[in-house]
Amino acid sequence: MLWGTLSGGIAAPIYSAGSRLAIDRAAAVTGFIEKRAMHVFIAGATGAIGRYLTTMLRAAGHRVTGTTRTETGLRLLQGMGARGVRLDVYNAEAAKRAVAEAAPDAIIHQLTALKGGTREDNGRIRRIGTRHLVDAAKLAAVPRIITQSVAWAYGPGERPATERDTLHYEALPPRATLISGIRALENISSEIEEHIILRYGLLYGPGTWYRRGGLVDDVLNDRAHDPAALFLGDLSAANDAVSSFVHVEEAARAAADALTWPSGPVNIVDDEPAPARAWLPALAVSVGAPPPRIVSGRNAWERGADNSLARSLGWKPHYPTWRTGFFLG
Numbered sequence: 001m002l003w004g005t006l007s008g009g010i011a012a013p014i015y016s017a018g019s020r021l022a023i024d025r026a027a028a029v030t031g032f033i034e035k036r037a038m039h040v041f042i043a044g045a046t047g048a049i050g051r052y053l054t055t056m057l058r059a060a061g062h063r064v065t066g067t068t069r070t071e072t073g074l075r076l077l078q079g080m081g082a083r084g085v086r087l088d089v090y091n092a093e094a095a096k097r098a099v100a101e102a103a104p105d106a107i108i109h110q111l112t113a114l115k116g117g118t119r120e121d122n123g124r125i126r127r128i129g130t131r132h133l134v135d136a137a138k139l140a141a142v143p144r145i146i147t148q149s150v151a152w153a154y155g156p157g158e159r160p161a162t163e164r165d166t167l168h169y170e171a172l173p174p175r176a177t178l179i180s181g182i183r184a185l186e187n188i189s190s191e192i193e194e195h196i197i198l199r200y201g202l203l204y205g206p207g208t209w210y211r212r213g214g215l216v217d218d219v220l221n222d223r224a225h226d227p228a229a230l231f232l233g234d235l236s237a238a239n240d241a242v243s244s245f246v247h248v249e250e251a252a253r254a255a256a257d258a259l260t261w262p263s264g265p266v267n268i269v270d271d272e273p274a275p276a277r278a279w280l281p282a283l284a285v286s287v288g289a290p291p292p293r294i295v296s297g298r299n300a301w302e303r304g305a306d307n308s309l310a311r312s313l314g315w316k317p318h319y320p321t322w323r324t325g326f327f328l329g
């Protein structure tokens with residue numbers, strides 16, 4: 001897919017008039033697609049995952065209503081063939097109205113508040129934003145919610161975490177802020193009967209921080225002034241801390257696939273959880289940065305995650321490892 005930049009600096013998939021028409025035609029054909037077509041409400045449709053997801057769902061013949069707080073976002077959504085609706089999720093009544101008016105078959109919750117660069121903001125949208133969205137879903141009798149969570153909230157362990165492992169409830173600050181936000185996000189989402197919690201690895205690829213020209217490029221090349229850099233952790237040295245990555249397009253595909261998955265948490269990560277001493281030097285090469293110092297040590301919770309469950313549900317990453325993905329994505 002080609003990507004361009006709209007005024008306001010938002011990267012968006014580029015469509016020719018022909019391909020847009022093709023999407024509309026796909027939505028209109030009778031038979032197979034029409035039987036499976038759903039109306040999907042994406043909260044956070046303009047975000048890194050939301051943009052890919054909107055495009056994918058439209059191409060698969062689904063109707064999409066997507067939220068944004070901005071005019072630029074509305075134009076972006078319109079360009080992707082979605083119905084845009086202006087919503088600040090902290091306005092509970094507006095959330096109820098937006099969901100009730102759409103009356104969707106499913107809600108996909110891709111809201112985050114990462115651009116401001118504070119853990120508290122992101123925790124707030126997980127707790128309060130999710131509360132408002134789920135209340136709105138209940139009122140409109142929406143049967144299914146698919147929610148964006150993370151794959152690095154598990155408790156300590158020696159092997160990559162599976163969904164049977166517990167979250168890190170006893171974590172100390174500042175990690176405790178992440179864990180309480182994730183716990184609220186997942187518990188509140190679980191109030192909807194059909195709820196799929198997608199525990200994503202670290203996103204890389206177009207529109208994310210981990211790409212050439214992204215935040216990681218600035219940090220590794222020593223030119224970061226963005227407060228969001230705090231979310232990347234210390235990249236000056238590579239140690240034994242294990243992380244799991246996932247390409248943003250695969251992350252979006254998982255959300256689309258989850259429209260038919262059974263309830264519960266699912267790790268959405270690639271096939272190769274790896275220590276920083278392996279992935280950070282590769283990332284540095286991919287953005288033309290100097291190699292990091294190699295040191296030892298890790299926190300016991302830095303263990304990565306296992307994707308067996310997602311694979312058993314039919315999700316199969318086309319970028320199975322960051323090792324090649326950093327250079328292709």
Ligand SMILES: NC(=O)c1ccc[n+]([C@@H]2O[C@H](COP(=O)([O-])OP(=O)(O)OC[C@H]3O[C@@H](n4cnc5c(N)ncnc54)[C@H](OP(=O)(O)O)[C@@H]3O)[C@@H](O)[C@H]2O)c1
Binds near residue numbers: 073088200208
């Ligand atoms: N698992 C991961 O590693 C992970 C996951 C997500 C993001 N990220 C990183 O975070 C960076 C930023 O990602 P992003 O653009 O998706 O995140 P973002 O700026 O946090 O926004 C995500 C979505 O949430 C919406 N939103 C935020 N606050 C809202 C509010 N109060 N009410 C309603 N909607 C609200 C935004 O809509 P509008 O701004 O259009 O209103 C946008 O659609 C990316 O570069 C990515 O690398 C990483």
